[in-house]
Amino acid sequence: MHELSIVMSILDIANETVSKHQATGVEAIELDIGAIAGIEPDALDFAWQAAIPGTVLADAERAIHHIPGQGKCLECEITFNMPSLYTPCPVCGGYFTDVVAGKELKIRSLTLAMAES
Ligand SMILES: [Zn+2]
Numbered sequence: 001m002h003e004l005s006i007v008m009s010i011l012d013i014a015n016e017t018v019s020k021h022q023a024t025g026v027e028a029i030e031l032d033i034g035a036i037a038g039i040e041p042d043a044l045d046f047a048w049q050a051a052i053p054g055t056v057l058a059d060a061e062r063a064i065h066h067i068p069g070q071g072k073c074l075e076c077e078i079t080f081n082m083p084s085l086y087t088p089c090p091v092c093g094g095y096f097t098d099v100v101a102g103k104e105l106k107i108r109s110l111t112l113a114m115a116e117s
Contacts, residue, residue, distance in 0.1 A: 003043040006105065007051045013107060018056045023112035026060040030109045034102035036069040036085045059113075069102030 014026050033039050041064075052058055069082035073089035074096040080089065082102060088095050 002038075003040060004047040004051060006039065006044065007047040010107060011051065011055055011057060014057050014060075014110060015055075017110055018112060021112055021114075023056075024115045025056045025058070025113040026110055027113045028061040028063070028109075028111040029057060029107065030063045030065065032065050032067055032104040032106050032108045034067045034069065034104040036082060036099065036102040037105045039105060060111075065108060067102055067104045070100045071097035072100050073097050 010029075010031070014029065017023075018026060033041075033044075048062070052060075069084070069087070070079060071082040071087065071089075072079045073092060073094055075092050075094045076089065078089070078091055079100060080087075080091075082097070082099065085099070086095070087097075089097060
């Protein structure tokens, strides 16, 4: 299940950020997930429930931004909506496209919980 390795790498980044800033944990995390990044939201949720309790992300409020897929045809250079990776160009029917959006999988923001000093 590759969603679990995704959650683990998010956790790695969170751990690093928390220790770099000497925070006590993460208050909120926002993720960008592209529609054609190959992520199953249910599987991601499941992996999250399995891996996150007891970590710096345990109490973090999680928000997910879904980024719709967009491709650009290399033949006619138009940009079109791409519900899947294999959506052909609506004008010429070609499959030679650049994915311009929708493959994102990244942390948009992390809000750290700081100790009172
Ligand atoms: Zn085209």
